[in-house]
Amino acid sequence: MPAICKTLEPSEQNIDFCADLLRSGKVVGIPTETVYGLAGNALVEESIRKIFTVKGRPLIDPLIVHFPTPSAALEHIEATEKFEELATRFWPGPMTLVVSKKPSIPDIATAGLSSVAVRVPSHPVFQSLLERLAFPLAAPSANPFGYVSPTQAKHVQITLGERISAVLDGGNSKHGLESTIIDLRDPKVPTLLRHGPITKREIQHCLGRKVTDLTKSSKVGRAQTAPGMMTQHYSPNASVHLVEDDSELAKRSKTQRTANIYLRKPVTTIDQHDYWFSEDGDLQMIAHNMFALIQRLDQLNYTRINIAKAPHSGIGKAINDRLSRAAIELL
C-alpha cells in the first residue's frame, strides 16, 4: 500500500522538513496565493521529471520556475527593460513572465524551449520555503493533468496524496486562479498568454503601451501548447454546461443529479441543488471560491453542473476562460 502523504501545518519545523525533502530530490505540495503547486528543484533534471510523472503531464508542457526575489531570477534569465518594469510593479505576486533563459535552467523544465516562465510568489509560506533553499522551485498546479486546480491542501491530498510525501497547508489560496502570463521574448511586442488575477489593463497601464492578446489564438504553437492553452483543462468528472448569466440559470428545470452554480446567492427560492460562488457577485470572491466549489460538487457525485458565466471584464475574463475550458467535452 502506498504511504499516505502528510498534510503539514506551516510551522518552522515543517517548512524545514519540506526543504529537506526538496534538497533530497523529492516533490512537495506547496501553497501559493494563486493555486497550490507541486514543487521540485528547478535545477535538477530528475526532480523535474518527477513533477511530470506525479502529475501525469506530457513533457511538451513547460513549467513555471519560482524564485524568492527578482534578483534571484536574474541569475538564470536574460533581463530586459520591460521585465524590470513589470517585476518592480507586480512581484511578489500572481504574474508570470516568459523570458530568455540561461543554460542553468535544464531543458526538461522548458520543454526544450530557449525561454522560461518565471514568477516570484507572495504567499508567506512559499516565500519562507524558497528563502531556505539555494535553488529555485519548478511548480505546476498540484492537480492531476487536466483536472480542476487545487486551492486547498485537502484538494492536493485527495488527488495526489498517494504519489507525494507531503503537502504544506497554507490555507485557502487567496486569488483562486493561476497567475497571469506575459511573454516578453519580443521586446517590441509584450503578449498576454493567459488571463489571471492581474488584468491586461493593469499590465498595459504599467508598461504604458498595448499588449497583444494571444489567449485565444491558435498561434500559440504546439511546442508551447501548455496546459493553460490546451483546449480542455480544469475539468471535473461531472460534465459542465455554461449559461449566459444567473437569470438564465434560474429558468433551468431542476433534476436530481444536476447542480446549478450561480454567481451570486439567489434572492428568490433556493433549490437544494443550487449553489453560488459568492454572496454578492464580487468577481474576486467568485475567483477565490470557484475551483473549490466545483471540486466539492464532484465529491458529491453530481453528474452535471450548470454554471452561470461571469461578466466579461476585468478578472471576469480569467474566470470565463477557466469555466469554458472546464465545459468543453471532447469526443
Ligand code: TXA
Ligand atoms: O499561478 C500559477 O501560475 C501556478 C502556481 C503554482 O505558480 N502555476 C501554474 O503552472 O499554473 P501550470 O504548469 O499549471 O501552468 C504553466 C503555464 C503553462 O500554461 C504555459 O502556458 C506557461 O506556463 N509556460 C511555461 N513555460 C513557458 C514558456 N517557456 N513559454 C510559454 N509559456 C510557458
Ligand code: MG
Ligand atoms: Mg495547471
